[in-house]
Amino acid sequence: MRKSFTLLLAAMLLALVACDNNGQSLSSLDENPAPAQPELLTLSVQADPAALVRSDDLQAQFLAQVVQLRVTVYNSAAQEVASKTVARDGTAVFLLPAGNYWVRMIGLDGNQNVLGYFDRLIELLQNLFNRFPGLIWTPNPPVVTIADPA
Numbered sequence: 001m002r003k004s005f006t007l008l009l010a011a012m013l014l015a016l017v018a019c020d021n022n023g024q025s026l027s028s029l030d031e032n033p034a035p036a037q038p039e040l041l042t043l044s045v046q047a048d049p050a051a052l053v054r055s056d057d058l059q060a061q062f063l064a065q066v067v068q069l070r071v072t073v074y075n076s077a078a079q080e081v082a083s084k085t086v087a088r089d090g091t092a093v094f095l096l097p098a099g100n101y102w103v104r105m106i107g108l109d110g111n112q113n114v115l116g117y118f119d120r121l122i123e124l125l126q127n128l129f130n131r132f133p134g135l136i137w138t139p140n141p142p143v144v145t146i147a148d149p150a
Contacts, residue, residue: 042128043124066107066109067108070106071106085108117135118132
């Protein structure tokens, strides 16, 4: 019985220090914890037609032909990270990690034709509600090119 107990104890100790297929011992599994997920912040974007009254220098407007808004978020490398289409009076809501983003709002008519756009650079450090004042009227918005703000 004593010999069986000793063998059982030896087997348990061997199992504790045994290596897995990657060569890591069981005691070293916690050395490389999974990276922490970044905190996601809320970015809400909405059109603000009334802002035009306060913004004389902006050559932009929201006319009745605009029935939908496509809001697209780009990172600092000009890569699209999210996009949503909402009704004219809707709010596009995005969950994003903190950082600098280029946000483009495109106005669409009932046939999904582009009527205009408006771009804005946003530094997202906390939950943010952002209202866009209008659209620059053109059926061909320029390509998004973003210089890294760093």
